[in-house]
Amino acid sequence: MTGTYNSQEQVSRANTLGGYSDHIVVSERFVLRIAHHEEALAAVAPLLCAGITTYSPMRYWKVGPGQKVGIVGLGGLGHMGIKLATALGAHVVLFTTSPNKAEDALRLGAKEVVISENAGELAIHSNSFDFILNTVAVAHDLDPFIAMLKMNGTMVLVGIPSSPNSPPGAFGLISKRRSIAGSMIGGISETQEMLDFCAKHNIVSDVEIIKMPQINDAFERMLRSDVKYRFVIDMSGLS
Amino acid sequence: MTGTYNSQEQVSRANTLGGYSDHIVVSERFVLRIAHHEEALAAVAPLLCAGITTYSPMRYWKVGPGQKVGIVGLGGLGHMGIKLATALGAHVVLFTTSPNKAEDALRLGAKEVVISENAGELAIHSNSFDFILNTVAVAHDLDPFIAMLKMNGTMVLVGIPSSPNSPPGAFGLISKRRSIAGSMIGGISETQEMLDFCAKHNIVSDVEIIKMPQINDAFERMLRSDVKYRFVIDMSGLS
Numbered sequence: 053m054t055g056t057y058n059s060q061e062q063v064s065r066a067n068t069l070g071g072y073s074d075h076i077v078v079s080e081r082f083v084l085r086i087a088h089h090e091e092a093l094a095a096v097a098p099l100l101c102a103g104i105t106t107y108s109p110m111r112y113w114k115v116g117p118g119q120k121v122g123i124v125g126l127g128g129l130g131h132m133g134i135k136l137a138t139a140l141g142a143h144v145v146l147f148t149t150s151p152n153k154a155e156d157a158l159r160l161g162a163k164e165v166v167i168s169e170n171a172g173e174l175a176i177h178s179n180s181f182d183f184i185l186n187t188v189a190v191a192h193d194l195d196p197f198i199a200m201l202k203m204n205g206t207m208v209l210v211g212i213p214s215s216p217n218s219p220p221g222a223f224g225l226i227s228k229r230r231s232i233a234g235s236m237i238g239g240i241s242e243t244q245e246m247l248d249f250c251a252k253h254n255i256v257s258d259v260e261i262i263k264m265p266q267i268n269d270a271f272e273r274m275l276r277s278d279v280k281y282r283f284v285i286d287m288s289g290l291s
Numbered sequence: 292m293t294g295t296y297n298s299q300e301q302v303s304r305a306n307t308l309g310g311y312s313d314h315i316v317v318s319e320r321f322v323l324r325i326a327h328h329e330e331a332l333a334a335v336a337p338l339l340c341a342g343i344t345t346y347s348p349m350r351y352w353k354v355g356p357g358q359k360v361g362i363v364g365l366g367g368l369g370h371m372g373i374k375l376a377t378a379l380g381a382h383v384v385l386f387t388t389s390p391n392k393a394e395d396a397l398r399l400g401a402k403e404v405v406i407s408e409n410a411g412e413l414a415i416h417s418n419s420f421d422f423i424l425n426t427v428a429v430a431h432d433l434d435p436f437i438a439m440l441k442m443n444g445t446m447v448l449v450g451i452p453s454s455p456n457s458p459p460g461a462f463g464l465i466s467k468r469r470s471i472a473g474s475m476i477g478g479i480s481e482t483q484e485m486l487d488f489c490a491k492h493n494i495v496s497d498v499e500i501i502k503m504p505q506i507n508d509a510f511e512r513m514l515r516s517d518v519k520y521r522f523v524i525d526m527s528g529l530s
Contacts, residue, residue: 109468112468209461209464209465212461212462212465213461216458216460216461217461218458219455219456220456220458220471221455222452222456222473223451223473224473225448225471225472226448226449226451226473226474226475227475228473229351229472229473230472230473231445231470231471232459232464232471232472233464233469233470234461234462234463234464234465234466234467234468235465235468236465236466236468
């Protein structure tokens, strides 16, 4: 395997530069077709990460019409989760600890927003979800979300906290044959399927385009979650 | 719902007495046929609990020929897990902390026994299991077993510890789309299927039959796991 970024080229052993490259030599098996309009290309770029990371588990666990789907957390992954689950036909509910994210969630396609620290709001949705995509990358208690799943429901983790989540109780899983699973990015053929699906449904990422001199400021803002919802670097100013 | 034991009868409101009853009135939808020989009936009794508890998740997650299946823990549930997974055609491996259980595990049908506190033994089986049935009912670390699952593998918990298991790391799930799930007993139609499957494959529980006066001693022995593998009470001596 040769990683796109910060890996070694097979022949020259030079560092790979990924999207910072002017040109790239690659086996055609690893090239993707983009059917979006050219003006949308900057907003398509994050689909190759946040898009496929959220699309792949929703396809594997067969998210579709008639299902109730929860998205936990509204960031780069969560905002794609809302758009994609909505386009797949599901009734989408955002779980967030930030009441000020509600308006944006509804704009992105969510039908309901639940403040996940409010036990009363959670109780209304108990045992009702087919599928929950948990995008939170800080340690948190999984049990309240497991209790939201109905019989045979699955919660998929796509965020990796630096310290472990608090231990899930066995009873919440056992009593309704619920599952906790994880999923990481996706393969090339599924990424192509995701890009085609997004082009067909006019889905892109919400992005803020920056020039290279803004990169340090953007990094600090990313750490504070102050971005809606992905930074894309315009490389044209670099040379 | 009217529970068989220690519930209230629908009409008289008297306590239900389950298997201690001389006779019982029940809707035919809740009656099961037993095809085993009459001499085997005592050893069939635990199939209604330990049998269906282990059979149901193995059917739901489609355990079958060509699969590598792990059973964690060799007690009442674990010994049925080994017998049933073997009869379903899987290559069965027992995980245990007790080296002195190895001989019995092989007798019951396991092909391999892994001492789960021995990191070197575990490492050999890393990323190789389709399915793991975890029957342990005391809190333990789930991560070493998650690491045994291959891509898309599932570990199902059927034991409920009194304190939570240590928190599973998200990365172990995410890196190979693995799942942790739970399962509880099974429905009537699946219980009938299990009984028919066991009769066809000459499967019963390994039991020790006791008389009612031995019940307190048996209870103490059960707490020490000193039973191979289920006590059955012979009610004939009671009246």
